[in-house]
Amino acid sequence: MVGIVLVSHSRALALSVQELVRSMTGPTLKLAIAAGAGDDHKELGTDAVEIAEAILAVRGEEGVLVLMDMGSAILSSETALDLLEVPLRANIRFCAAPFVEGAVASGVTANLGASLDEVCAEALASLKQKQVALHSDQPAGETKSPQDEKSAAQPGEKIQLTVRNAHGLHARPAARLIAETRRFHSEITVRNLSNQRGPVSIRSLSSLATLEILQGNEIEVAASGDDASAALKQIAQMVESGLGDTLPSETNGAAPRRKAKASAPRKTNSGPMPVSSGIAFGPGHYFQTAKLEIPQHKASDIAEEIDRLQTAATRAQKGLEARREQMTATVGAANAEIYEAQILALQDPELIENAVRGIKTEQLNAAAAWNRANQQIVSRYETLQDPYLRERAADLEDVGRQVLELLVDKKSSTPALTERGILIAESLTPNQVSTLDRKQVLGVILLGGGPTAHSSILLRALGIPSVVQARAAFSGVDFNQPLTIALDGSTGSVWLNPAADFLAELQTRQAEEKTREEEELKHSALPSTTLDGHQVEIFANIGDVSDVEAALHSGAEGVGLLRTEFLFLERETAPTEEEQLQALLAIADKMQGKPLIVRTLDVGGDKELPYLERAVEENPFLGVRAIRLCLANEELFATQLRAILRAGHGRDLRIMFPMIATCTDLDRVTEFLEKVHRDLEQKNVPHLWPVKTGIMIEIPSAAIQAESMARQADFFSIGTNDLTQYTLAADRGNPDLTSYQDALHPAVLRLIEMVVNGARKHDRLVAVCGEAASDERAAAVFVGLGVQELSLTSAKIPHIKACLRKQSLSHLQKLAHSALHCHTAAEVRALTP
Numbered sequence: 080m081v082g083i084v085l086v087s088h089s090r091a092l093a094l095s096v097q098e099l100v101r102s103m104t105g106p107t108l109k110l111a112i113a114a115g116a117g118d119d120h121k122e123l124g125t126d127a128v129e130i131a132e133a134i135l136a137v138r139g140e141e142g143v144l145v146l147m148d149m150g151s152a153i154l155s156s157e158t159a160l161d162l163l164e165v166p167l168r169a170n171i172r173f174c175a176a177p178f179v180e181g182a183v184a185s186g187v188t189a190n191l192g193a194s195l196d197e198v199c200a201e202a203l204a205s206l207k208q209k210q211v212a213l214h215s216d217q218p219a220g221e222t223k224s225p226q227d228e229k230s231a232a233q234p235g236e237k238i239q240l241t242v243r244n245a246h247g248l249h250a251r252p253a254a255r256l257i258a259e260t261r262r263f264h265s266e267i268t269v270r271n272l273s274n275q276r277g278p279v280s281i282r283s284l285s286s287l288a289t290l291e292i293l294q295g296n297e298i299e300v301a302a303s304g305d306d307a308s309a310a311l312k313q314i315a316q317m318v319e320s321g322l323g324d325t326l327p328s329e330t331n332g333a334a335p336r337r338k339a340k341a342s343a344p345r346k347t348n349s350g351p352m353p354v355s356s357g358i359a360f361g362p363g364h365y366f367q368t369a370k371l372e373i374p375q376h377k378a379s380d381i382a383e384e385i386d387r388l389q390t391a392a393t394r395a396q397k398g399l400e401a402r403r404e405q406m407t408a409t410v411g412a413a414n415a416e417i418y419e420a421q422i423l424a425l426q427d428p429e430l431i432e433n434a435v436r437g438i439k440t441e442q443l444n445a446a447a448a449w450n451r452a453n454q455q456i457v458s459r460y461e462t463l464q465d466p467y468l469r470e471r472a473a474d475l476e477d478v479g480r481q482v483l484e485l486l487v488d489k490k491s492s493t494p495a496l497t498e499r500g501i502l503i504a505e506s507l508t509p510n511q512v513s514t515l516d517r518k519q520v521l522g523v524i525l526l527g528g529g530p531t532a533h534s535s536i537l538l539r540a541l542g543i544p545s546v547v548q549a550r551a552a553f554s555g556v557d558f559n560q561p562l563t564i565a566l567d568g569s570t571g572s573v574w575l576n577p578a579a580d581f582l583a584e585l586q587t588r589q590a591e592e593k594t595r596e597e598e599e600l601k602h603s604a605l606p607s608t609t610l611d612g613h614q615v616e617i618f619a620n621i622g623d624v625s626d627v628e629a630a631l632h633s634g635a636e637g638v639g640l641l642r643t644e645f646l647f648l649e650r651e652t653a654p655t656e657e658e659q660l661q662a663l664l665a666i667a668d669k670m671q672g673k674p675l676i677v678r679t680l681d682v683g684g685d686k687e688l689p690y691l692e693r694a695v696e697e698n699p700f701l702g703v704r705a706i707r708l709c710l711a712n713e714e715l716f717a718t719q720l721r722a723i724l725r726a727g728h729g730r731d732l733r734i735m736f737p738m739i740a741t742c743t744d745l746d747r748v749t750e751f752l753e754k755v756h757r758d759l760e761q762k763n764v765p766h767l768w769p770v771k772t773g774i775m776i777e778i779p780s781a782a783i784q785a786e787s788m789a790r791q792a793d794f795f796s797i798g799t800n801d802l803t804q805y806t807l808a809a810d811r812g813n814p815d816l817t818s819y820q821d822a823l824h825p826a827v828l829r830l831i832e833m834v835v836n837g838a839r840k841h842d843r844l845v846a847v848c849g850e851a852a853s854d855e856r857a858a859a860v861f862v863g864l865g866v867q868e869l870s871l872t873s874a875k876i877p878h879i880k881a882c883l884r885k886q887s888l889s890h891l892q893k894l895a896h897s898a899l900h901c902h903t904a905a906e907v908r909a910l911t912p
């Protein structure tokens with residue numbers, strides 16, 4: 080790795096720049112400073128001996144880049160070179176780049192393993208971002224680096240992608256993109272189609288930064304060269320999977336997609352929009368968030384002011400972490416991820432740097448500097464075209480406000496109601512939503528807001544009936560006058576001062592809905608037994624330990640699918656056996672003795688592990704995915720199996736293998752598992768053995784050969800998400816193919832019938848664990864076909880149990896028989912009201 084030496088007259092300056100660089104690179108970068116003069120380096124000046132020592136400290140085969148602040152620093156550095164023995168002077172480059180920007184650019188590039196030439200070029204080009212930001216009348220293309228010039232001229236292949244990362248292509252994902260594309264020889268350029276900036280070379284961090292790629296921006300990646308196609312494929316995969324960032328609101332199964340065309344128009348603010356179902360009514364209470372007065376004065380002590388800002392940011396982060404814990408317990412890990420995004424927003428180096436710069440260069444006080452830096456980012460989001468992206472501005476404002484409150488020592492007003500009723504507000508932040516008293520707040524109406532805003536997601540998760548974008552419904556309304564409000568969160572309807580008889584009707588509907596849900600929940604612990612005494616096992620699909628409680632509360636009789644990907648994704652290195660063991664034990668210990676089916680790692684396809692070297696694939700969903708990937712990475716697989724077998728010791732734990740396509744696959748995993756068992760046995764490590772092993776039926780070949788597979792597997796679990804995609808050759812994440820993605824298609828049902836028949840020959844249990852199991856119509860047909868267990872999302876368990884209890888198996892069998900003879904999924908759906 081190229082070493083970096085920062086030479087400055089001021090020790091304080093060098094230390095700060097060093098800290099800035101380290102915040103981007105972490106501890107791996109070879110970085111040294113030589114700054115200040117005198118015994119304790121407190122005097123302004125430079126010292127040739129110290130510079131020589133710093134060079135030697137970071138010197139390696141790749142060389143050293145020396146950045147100097149000004150004037151005599153250059154002279155001292157040249158003297159330092161003379162002090163070194165001649166052979167040691169090779170590969171030491173003095174660079175005329177700007178000190179701070181150059182340090183960051185060269186540090187990040189060196190940390191990626193770039194050559195001395197590349198590191199130097201990056202440092203020299205590092206002013207571009209600032210020039211573009213401050214002189215935006217000058218197009219970015221006018222400040223192209225030599226690399227940009229060279230690559231922009233090349234013809235070649237192009238793809239368009241949408242960047243979905245919460246903070247766009249900020250430093251971390253950009254650095255990862257550069258690192259991962261380094262191995263391709265093709266010239267690759269990136270252009271931001273959303274703001275018409277670029278093209279610039281993908282090799283340059285600072286050039287990429289000038290594109291200002293924000294969340295939702297469309298980018299065009301062009302490549303020319305012998306490996307252009309492979310490079311573009313790899314880039315598409317990386318961008319779609321978030322380049323190491325957690326993509327916002329990704330659901331369990333669906334993959335983020337390359338955009339084929341402009342997104343469908345969204346409903347605009349022409350009327351109230353539904354966000355959280357349920358009927359609510361009561362007196363309306365208008366709430367207004369108090370305005371925060373931001374003090375503005377000259378900072379008397381710069382260091383102290385920076386310290387205040389950093390302390391406030393750290394405290395705000397701690398607060399967000401605590402809130403995330405609390406909300407995880409209330410609304411589950413997936414919904415609480417909103418806080419993760421806020422934490423990331425708070426850590427955005429650009430935000431912090433801008434605020435610190437304001438304090439340092441303009442002597443702004445911390446609150447004013449922070450407010451300005453935050454508002455700059457907020458307004459960037461507010462001006463975006465896409466309503467979804469615009470809604471993110473509220474989140475950033477929320478984060479900013481939390482830091483400001485700490486700086487000015489004032490708590491934001493929380494929307495508390497003096498009596499039970501409907502809360503009306505302009506908008507609410509996620510934090511305000513999380514503090515709502517659910518006993519008092521019967522429903523929420525936001526005059527602004529948006530259906531996909533994080534506060535809306537939380538309202539939904541908390542089960543508070545809510546509508547947003549209701550301004551028009553309240554035009555001319557005086558909120559100081561008493562007001563009765565009713566709302567239906569399923570349809571987005573809002574009624575002002577409704578007539579008594581209509582209110583009575585709403586009341587009846589609300590009562591019916593509530594009674595049904597309560598009844599279903601009350602009986603959710605009971606088995607799901609049909610009218611003619613046939614019992615269907617109802618299990619839950621879970622993603623990690625935080626889902627277990629909700630699963631058991633909803634009446635799950637076990638976990639039918641633990642997706643273990645949570646242990647492997649979003650990390651730099653593979654989890655150790657011990658880490659996996661502890662995570663699995665945490666789940667198993669909460670299971671109250673109920674069965675836990677652990678599915679082995681299912682990555683590949685749309686889910687990449689950054690720490691696994693993988694060849695680029697033409698069709699990742701048909702490639703080295705799931706069990707294929709595990710069998711090709713024996714140590715990874717053996718480590719997971721050891722952890723699972725150890726966690727299962729003395730417990731009802733079963734193992735399930737995803738994506739089994741052939742009997743050979745099954746033989747290989749069985750053999751592999753036995754070998755892992757023998758190793759553990761030899762080392763006297765307590766573990767579960769024998770262990771029940773099942774396979775997921777997700778590929779038509781496995782369904783067709785179910786009878787053969789049933790000789791080896793103890794149980795089958797049909798993954799209808801994948802089985803439907805592979806049967807109908809329709810990518811499950813492609814929004815243009817939704818009409819093909821119905822598991823009730825007769826072709827899929829025929830395969831399920833084959834699985835049931837094959838399993839029966841060897842007395843094996845058949846479950847369904849795909850999303851379709853939580854659809855009451857599909858569940859009915861599956862049970863009619865002979866499926867004995869359904870594993871589904873916890874929230875739907877009480878309802879599915881209740882639906883099955885109202886049916887007889889003989890009726891469901893007739894229904895399934897008719898379904899098999901239908902021509903289309905729509906016909907199957909029409910069989911039940």
Ligand code: PEP
Nearest residue numbers: 332798799800801848849
């Ligand atoms: C399925 O394919 O139906 C399934 C449950 O697996 P996943 O959604 O995790 O691919």
Ligand code: MG
Nearest residue numbers: 777798800801
């Ligand atoms: Mg699957």
